[in-house]
Amino acid sequence: MLLKRLTETNGLSGNEKEVRNLIIEEIKDYVDDIEVDRIGNIIAHKKGKVDAPKVMVAAHMDEVGLIVTGIQESGLIKFTAVGGLDQRILVSKTVKIGKDNIPGVIGAKPIHLQKKGERKKALQMNQLYIDIGVDNKKQAEKVVKIGDYIAFDSNYVEFGKDLVKAKGLDDRVGCGALIELLKSDTNISIHAAFTVMEEVGLVGAGPAGYTIDPDIAIILEGTTCSDVPDVDSHLLATELGKGPAISLMDRTTYFNKNFRDIIVEVAKENNIPYQFRRTTFGGNDSGKIHMAKEGAISATISVPCRYIHSPVSVMNKNDYENAKKLLKAIIERIEKGGIC
Missing domain, CATH: 2.40.30.40 (Peptidase M42, domain 2)
Known part of the structure; x- marks a missing residue:
């Protein structure tokens, strides 16, 4: 199982080599170009029949x-x-x-x-x-x-009702979703970035964004889930089992409202459950990518994870599957045009 292998492979910030090798092995037969830049990012290009707008999808390889x-x-x-x-x-x-x-x-x-x-x-x-x-x-x-x-030292374990315990779900869930997108058929070209050192300051995102120079950027993440006792309702960032989370804003990005509205529309049209990431603390690679060169329209799609940044992060498998479905549906909507 791909996600099991991704989470059980070690790849701390600045030491992503094992994860990078695993990802390259997974995608090499499905993309047209792969480059590892000087800082360690994987930059891959899957050519399609349509090249515009330039779409970048990013997920970070590192873990805490x-x-x-x-x-x-x-x-x-x-x-x-x-x-x-x-x-x-x-x-x-x-x-x-x-x-x-x-x-x-x-x-x-x-x-x-x-x-x-x-x-x-x-x-x-x-x-x-x-x-x-x-x-x-x-x-x-x-x-x-x-x-x-x-x-x-933590293994991937499935337990309870559709739950998974593993280390590194932030952001191996994003890596897994991006790998599967690259393995699928798309009419529009996809520029993929598997970035390094997100957890220590979004280090890889800037060079990756500058290299690709996208019109549209979609960032895939594992994000905090606060549906536990003694948490005020207004601090419930996300909840397990209620679908992938669409970010409103965070410490590094105010996400494009029009693009966000289109993503919500796409989710509804395809009967994909979704939720909003309702808190604004933290940040992700969008903070650097959306400001690269002339800037990019950006959105973040996240899989809620309890106990994030620990050896025992927990996610709902349905949220992960629905995040992948939503990503594919967004790409298909971009192919139709009218987003930027």
């Missing part, structure tokens, strides 16, 4: 994780975050370090040795370490070095 910053005399590993992480989710998680996937466990001072005040506070990252099962620094340095990336 950790990086080794020190090795203590005891052999325990110190680390810091790569991308936005909630420090409270880290303790007791299993991880894989470096290219050899050295197994480790994130540990902390035992609770019965913590002071009363310490027990009442969430553990900070500087209080944590990774235990790789060695006795000293010399042994640790044989298998781990400063600068090694640290990925969460």
Whole structure:
């Protein structure tokens, strides 16, 4: 299964090579040109009978994780975050370090040795370490070095009613949807960008947008889902099972209203459930792509994911399937013209 392979492949920001190789292998027989630019983005072109408007579809390859910053005399590993992480989710998680996937466990001072005040506070990252099962620094340095990336050890699991648990759903759901679009038949040319380092500042999006210079850009994402207890209704960004989310605005983009209205129209015409991403925090690759060169009309279509940026993100398979259907229907609508 494509999404299982995508999520179980490690690809932290700045270290997307394994994911990049997987994607190239998947799309190479379905596109006319593939380029890996100097920063690591995949830029692919699927030629169609119609070349205008120039359509760019983007998804980022990277995921959040950790990086080794020190090795203590005891052999325990110190680390810091790569991308936005909630420090409270880290303790007791299993991880894989470096290219050899050295197994480790994130540990902390035992609770019965913590002071009363310490027990009442969430553990900070500087209080944590990774235990790789060695006795000293010399042994640790044989298998781990400063600068090694640290990925969460988490498998793709289907459970409950149409739910999936996996790491990296943000944004392997987007990568999966874009791969399947490229494998499908389209009359209009598609310029695809699988970008790097979105999680650390939309780094790959700018060069990709500048290279492609699109008229229309569609960004595919995994986005936060807040349908859990003790969240005020006005803070419910998205909800599982209610369809792909169409963004209104976020920290980096005010999305084109006319294009958004057309997407809603397309969803209704094709009986595809949809919802709006109702909060505005965060941002995605649109923030850089829609400003490249002369600018582009942009939209973001997202799959809601609970517990995002953690080893146990959860999505509804129907939302993912409907996001793919909506993407294909939008492309077919663009082929008819009248959007830009």
